Amino acid sequence: MVELQAESPGEGRLPVTAGDLRLSEVVRERMTWLAPYKGQAAALSEAMQAAHGMGWPKAGRMTGRKGARAMWFGRDMALLIGPEPDPGLAAHAALVDQSDAWAVLALEGPGAPEVLARLCPLDLRDQVFKRGHVARTEVAHMAGAIARMGADNWRIMVFRSMAGTLIHEVETAMRRVAARRNSPREGADRAHHLP
């Protein structure tokens, strides 16, 4: 019998680091697209709560915790990330496997928001875009998603086929940000140029 070897979208290209910034790939996470049928949103949320321990996320938000999350993913849709979906959910919603459709990258380290500011027009300031927030947005001219998992811990998602472009763009921005930040003369610079 033939044995097919699995390859991740960023296979062999990650992780990369620049200064204290690190870009890595989040692989082998089950992702199921959920879209409740008419009038079924509340029932779906209850079913999710019972089966997976999290309710339906509000627009731009995530529910659940590490290992089992629901991520808002557009109008009346969310991604169930982590668990195999409970078959009972299908009574309330369309379910479609998307585990292989997206390249999911983790960007971590101080300065991560500065990297994202070079890729995405959204307002990602701490007081605006907090932990547990998610947005479908433009990422370096690609339709994608950005989610904040922690203070310096972000997810960036684009279609799997564009993984190479995303890695190139994020890596370039990381190097630029690191070059600005990791100055051997940072203190001296500030003293001299910002009296």
Add this chain to the structure above:
Amino acid sequence: MRVEGKGLVDRERPVSFRFDGRDYQGFAGDTLASALLANDVRMVARSFKYHRPRGVMTAGSEEPNALIALGQGAAQEPNLRATTVELHEGLWARSQNRWPTLGLDLLAVNDLFAPVLGAGFYYKTFMWPRAFWERVYEPVIRRAAGLGGLSGAAALDRYERAFAHCDLLVIGGGSAGLMAARAAAEAGADVILAEEDTRLGGRLLAESEEVDGVPGVAWVEEIAAELAAMPNVRIMTRMAVTGAYDQGTYGALERLAPDVAERAHAPKGCFWRIVARRTVLAAGALERPVAFAGNDRPGVMMAGAVRAYLNRWGVVPGQSTVVFGNNDSAHRTVADLQEAGVHVAALVDSRHYARCDLDVPFYPGAHVCGTAGRRGLEAVTIATPAGETRIAAECLAVSGGWNPSMHLACHMGARPAWDADRLAFLPPEDAVPGQRAAGAAAGEFSTRACLESGLAEGLRAVRDLGLKQPEMSVPSAGHAAYDIFPLWQVPGKGRAWLDFQNDVTVKDVDLAARENFRSVEHMKRYTTQGMAPDQGKNSNVNALAVLADATGRGIPETGTTTFRPPYVPVPIAAMGAGAKGKGFAPERLTTSHAESVARGAPMIEAGLWYRPSYFPRKGEHTWRQSCDREVAMVRNAVGVCDVSTLGKIDIQGPDAARFLDFVYTNTFSTLKEGRVRYGLMLREDGHVMDDGTCARLGESHYLMTTTTAAAGQVMRHLEFVAQVLRPDWDVRMVSVTEEWAQFAVAGPQARDLLNGLLDAPIDDAGFPFMACGAVGVGGVAGRLFWISFSGEHAYEIAVPARYGAALFRELVARAEAMGGGAYGMEALNVLRIEKGFITHAEIHGRVTAYDIGMQGMMSGKKNFIGKAAASRVGLMDPERERLVGLKPVGAVKELLPGAHLFDESAEAVSANDQGYITSACYSPTLGHVIGQAFLRRGPERIGERVRMVDHLRGSETVCEVTGVVQYDPDGGRLRG
């Protein structure tokens, strides 16, 4: 030369640099301009048109004269203002627009012809012959006149782009900006303080005065340190805000400090887009010159700039200075120079009522009416009520008053308002939503008034943002009244410059008025006033005052020209940062990409996708050899092709079936589960949008495929239908294009190949033609479809994308073992043309179902999108150009897509046009060229001959009209 004990430069840190091949030394904190002046380099440039010697005139980004070039080759950057170039070790700068050298510029001969080279000279002179306009005159003029040049090499990608967001954007870090930023920061607002200069302070760095009982610079440092320590404040120096746009968006160009820009991977600059809820425009004011004869000589400078060079950089431009002005800026300059021990030869004040308490030769009610000196100022002539006097001087400091920098308040089309007391245009109120001006930009010209105004606007922004206003007081500072008397030009012989950068003089503006270019916009274009890179920052107001005089109108009636972004020049390389090479457009790569490239396949772009053109084998030298072999492989054995790029849309819900009936012309509610059907989709206007197959996976579960090209368009269309046309239907859809890697396995041995691979083999009975279903491939859950785009017995097999690369390798290896292999887009195209299948070359947006012979697929039993429009008489007219096959039968055996068709005996002109060819190829199966074409009454003309004429490529042949399907018309091979 340097003045001991003055300035903020770091005299412990000398910096070596080179200008025009000579080595000099300056200090850390110098600009190129201050360092050149410190080294007594007075002439730094030649003027645009007359090639006159020019020197540094200002101390900021408004500098019209001191334009220089940095860098070599692709890194060359022309037209940089020496006044904003930070001095750094190893800086190499060059002068521009001179030949052969700055000192001996042969084109200075233009200056001798100045009397005939005035405004409009080109238009009047270079009229005949017409053929010379572009070939002779323009190149000659461009060589003789101009600024710096580009290298001609592609720019290095050393810029980046970024976004920033804040509650309050403060533009300008002078006294007003610092107060506004501090007020908002204390209130807890998120503040960006953008300063064009390398350090905060604005005019306080350039003046000698106290704020809050301490020297101005010390006060600035204290506030700046406070702001820098606050987490909600972002101080962005070297950041010139260049434009105001909708929704509180501002463009800004950041230059990185030279030592930062030198680091590996660091950018040279960044083009920012800043979105702010409120903005305080505290951009200060620019001092304006006065037009008098010879006012462009190196050594003639703005009075405020002379103070800046003295107080900030410890530099004076000459041994002896004359100061000339119409306001107290002149007196202040004398006081500063004298305090520093610099000789002031005269103070010329045009105000007849002026008093002077300084120990200096004082000429009230007098004017400077001329200058002398070959490559720099040597003497000035003063016209007093008693007569003319000549005084030796190396520097002439001039002040004609101040123009508030309200450009950013006018970027949305509003015009500034004239203030007759201050003789200045003031920013229009509320002309840019959320933005207000403060300080000198709002016409406040004393330090105390600037501090007050900055605080007031800062507090106002705090209130608007819904925050609590902090308690803050205004520090004590100088509060002298601004006394100014009108003085725009000094009458007299000789050329008096207005626009130094474009060599426009008072005479030119007068001439424009005489020739009836009386509107300020017409005058601007006739004379080129304000059209140089400085955009007339220090000359526009003077020019329109002169125009007002010449036309007998007032200044407010004359009005200003339009203010447009950018405020300072922005390299295109900065705005387009990253958008070249790999950054030009995203690349979409299939899972088989690496294997295809490894097999030597040239890749072609299909939208953002990259697909293999063909797979060359040893001994094949042309694409045709590979293509022909691949076609034969599919026809005789088995071929494998990645078709993952086709759009795949998962559609579910109780109303999924009727939804598909509504968007397709044919019916899908009757399709059995586990079966696939070809579908045709129209636009609302009755023309074909797309085609593809759609599989029914379950009772209320379908999988639609689209063409690669129209995947996005179809998805958008379906969403529109679901959300807008039939919001009452319960249907959900999502793209699964990227979830599945899908491969066509085509050819007589396709099933044999698959049966060697599938966990459970298939046969005709269990898996007939147009069947679909779940399969296992080595335990991986996949999907199989018996569909064909080649005309052969063929399947498409899909697996989750993570297994795509492995499955492709496996399929190709097995195909090769059976005498087949991978095939690319070229073979795919030949196979489908042979079989008469269509692509977007045929359904190009202007054809109907009738045109492609598919009117039978337009169901009469139901309504569908496009039905009404497609039924219009004109869209069902037999005279329309309709799809047929073609083969050449004349001497020339070629068909060219895009070529037009004519009757055999008709003249090949558009009136006789009968149609056009959409696709053509050499068919290795049939042994000759075949094509598809749209031909008037096409299907009625099978067997007739028509003439193909390609006017562009110069080809002509006779062809025979055939059926669309030229290979296996009965479809026996298709069904295995």
